[in-house]
Amino acid sequence: MRHLHKGVSFAIGLAVVGASLAACGGGGDSAGSGGGGQVELTIGTFTEFGYESLLPEYERLHPNIKITHHKTGEGGPYHQNLITKLAAGSGLEDVVAVEEGHFSDIVDKSSKFNDLTEIGPKDVTPDRWLKWKYDAGKDKDGRLIGYGTDIGPLALCYRKDLLAAANLPSDPEGVKALFASWDSYFAAGQTYVNRTGKAWFDASSQLYNSMVNQLDVGYLDRSDKLTIESNPGIKQAFDRVSTAIQQGQSAKLTAFGNEWKTGFAQGSFATTVCPSWMLGVVKENAGPANAGKWAVTDAFPNGGGNWGGSYLTVPKQSKHPKEAAELAAWLTAPEQQLKAFQAKGNFPSQTQALTSPELLNSTDEYFGGVKVGELYAEQARKVSKAQYKGPGDGQIQENVTSPALRSVEQGTSPADAWQQVVEGAKKVTK
Structure with a gap:
């Protein structure tokens, strides 16, 4: 899931004139907007997209457009509601955000969405995005x-201080050997546990989901066939994390729960998986007293990976699909995505944004002044392709594998927990 944070303050100075903004992703006047009459558009999002100042800006640039923003706090209920409204054939906004973990749930209903290459601005081309991000926005056709x-x-x-206390490397270069592969990561974790008696990582599901996302094929193949029993990488990841749990490496916390949040400040664990949006989560929960103790490194076991991100869609329910597509195109232009990054820390998927000085020079003093923009831009380029997510993929992750791993942390045998995974995944996809 995508758990976006609040209040990330990267030093980005953006000065983009209105004319250039209007030209990117749909011109100054909204073509097809009914001869100058006012067009009312709605947009639905969840958690934090950084659109609070962008939507009024779009209205100023397009006086014939009035936008109503429907914002939901939690992604789970939002996406359940989305599926319900799709089935009902009414109630959806003109522009609807969909999180990548739930995008699979609408791919098999893609006939209910517009093809943006047909209704969107013609100057919006695939090279705007990282190739794997663009490709993952397509349906099977x-x-x-x-x-x-x-x-x-x-x-x-x-x-850094906890690794140093365990006599392990703690500087960004020194830890790269520890984090080079999952084998080295868990080996370092065992050393840490043996020397300190404390937990190495925060929550088992965080590691497991990252490992599964690195596989060429996930829970479902491109024909939407469940691979839980035929894809050895899934079982291997489950076994490796289960072994680490039994070795005492897990803090046995539920990600994003209250104890997990306080664990950052209390030093309850030494490492955590950090997609770009997690930096704000760390800062918010670890607090000012731990500034400089936390570090982030571009080393990630077995290369790179992606966790999180979203898409803007235009359902066929929309009465103004062309205008809706123009709004979605403008919001996903590099200039606007840089502003969203500035406002909420949402890391851009646009190639032009990833090479901008504003992003590459952005630093975070909480993590020792590291160039976080440059670091994550490099990590983004390590992802060669997006793993196909079939219908039910997000539900398997949230409602099947994560509870099964928590049960191992509570004493269930890995064999019994794995059987829960197999049976649960079959129920989701039957």
Whole structure:
């Protein structure tokens, strides 16, 4: 899931004149908007997209457009509601955000969404985005049903002082050998546990989901056939994490729960998976007292990966599909995505944004002044392709594998927990 944070303050100075903004992703006047009459558009998002100042700006640039923003706090209920409204054939906004973990749930319903290459501005071309991000916005017939917003390139965050106390390397270069592969990561974790008696990582599901996302094929193949029993990488990842749990490496916390949040400040664990949006989560929960103790490194076991990010879609329910597509195109242009990054830390998926000085020179003093923009831009380029997510993929992750791993942390045998995974995944996809 995509758990975006609040209040990330990267030093980005953006000065983009109105004319250039209007020219990117749909001109100054909204073509097809009914001869100058006012067009009312709605947009639905969840958590934090950084659109609070962008939507009024779009209205100023397009006086004939009035936008109503429907914003939901949690992604789970939002996406359940989305599916309900799709089935009902009414109630959806003109522009609808969909998180990448739930995008699979609408791909098999893609006939209910517009092909953005047909209704969107013609100057919006595939090279606006990282190739894997663009490709993941298509359905199985190659129709583009989602414009990419943000991404979540993976890195690792760790407590420098805790690693140093265990006589392990703690500087960004020194830890790279520890984090080079999952074998080296778990080996370092065992050393840490043996020397300190404390937990190495925060929550088992965080690691497991990252490992599964690195596989060429996930829970479902491109024909939407469940691979839980035929894809050895899934079982291997489950076994490796289960072994680490039994070795005492897990803090046995539920990600994003209250104890997990306080664990950042209390030093309850030494490492955590850090997609770009997690930096704000770390800062918010670890607090000012731990500034400088946390570090982030571009080393990630077995290369790179992505966790999080979303798309903007235009359902066929929309009465103004062309205008809706123009709004979605403008919001996902590099200039606007940089502003969203500035406002909420949402990391851009646009190639031009990833090479901009504003992003590459952005630093975070909480993590020792590291150039976080440059670090995550490099991590994003390590992702070669997006793993196909079939219908039910997000539900398997949230409602099947994560509870099964928590049960191992509570004493269930890995064999019994794995059987829960197999049976649960079959129920989701039957």
